[in-house]
Amino acid sequence: DIQMTQSSSYLSVSLGGRVTITCKASDHINNWLAWYQQKPGNAPRLLISGATSLETGVPSRFSGSGSGKDYTLSITSLQTEDVATYYCQQYWSTPYTFGGGTKLEIK
Amino acid sequence: QIQLVQSGPELKKPGETVKISCKASGYTFTNYGMNWVKQAPGKGLKWMGWINTNTGEPTYAEEFKGRFAFSLETSASTAYLQINNLKNEDTATYFCARSGVRRRYFDYWGQGTTLTVSS
Numbered sequence: 321d322i323q324m325t326q327s328s329s330y331l332s333v334s335l336g337g338r339v340t341i342t343c344k345a346s347d348h349i350n351n352w353l354a355w356y357q358q359k360p361g362n363a364p365r366l367l368i369s370g371a372t373s374l375e376t377g378v379p380s381r382f383s384g385s386g387s388g389k390d391y392t393l394s395i396t397s398l399q400t401e402d403v404a405t406y407y408c409q410q411y412w413s414t415p416y417t418f419g420g421g422t423k424l425e426i427k
Numbered sequence: 428q429i430q431l432v433q434s435g436p437e438l439k440k441p442g443e444t445v446k447i448s449c450k451a452s453g454y455t456f457t458n459y460g461m462n463w464v465k466q467a468p469g470k471g472l473k474w475m476g477w478i479n480t481n482t483g484e485p486t487y488a489e490e491f492k493g494r495f496a497f498s499l500e501t502s503a504s505t506a507y508l509q510i511n512n513l514k515n516e517d518t519a520t521y522f523c524a525r526s527g528v529r530r531r532y533f534d535y536w537g538q539g540t541t542l543t544v545s546s
Binding site: 352365415 | 524530
């Protein structure tokens with residue numbers, strides 16, 4: 321199984337600031353990497369697929385990058401509505417595994 | 428618009444059986460796979476497996492082989508998750524989530540069904 325590791329389980333960032341969330345796969349996943357945002361009490365929401373492709377309706381302050389085993393989600397100009405937990409997921413091979421999540425809060 | 432609407436919360440006793448539904452609308456049901464994801468209280472997301480809505484063939488993650496069963500009612504565009512012989516550790520929110528045939532990221536999710544198993 322491919323393990324997905326998000327090194328930070330918690331991040332605190334100032335309003336209007338920039339944050340980078342990292343995700344490392346235990347094997348190459350060919351950019352088959354998705355990022356999801358989950359707010360308390362809600363279902364996850366797809367933000368990015370294919371490591372870099374922003375879903376329709378997702379603000380352009382979100383972006384994804386990376387290749388091979390290492391991927392990042394960046395958020396610029398942090399807004400209060402960005403407070404959430406963010407998960408990476410590989411869909412290169414089953415079982416499709418998620419990272420442990422990074423909880424983002426406003427400082 | 429595309430929607431996945433799941434059945435309501437469940438309270439069950441250990442040893443009982445539960446069947447959770449996920450009704451799809453706004454797209455052709457058999458053109459996309461359906462996944463199931465478990466989220467225990469305060470924990471992260473865990474993929475349970477998926478079902479091919481064309482063939483009805485399920486694929487289970489190792490941890491979810493045995494007591495768990497995915498099924499379909501294609502005429503009603505509905506997928507089901509059945510859990511037999513419930514255990515306390517099955518207490519969680521269960522999500523259904525749609526995925527493409529090739530690019531199997533989860534683009535639409537149900538609202539989640541909360542299952543509580545307690546004697």
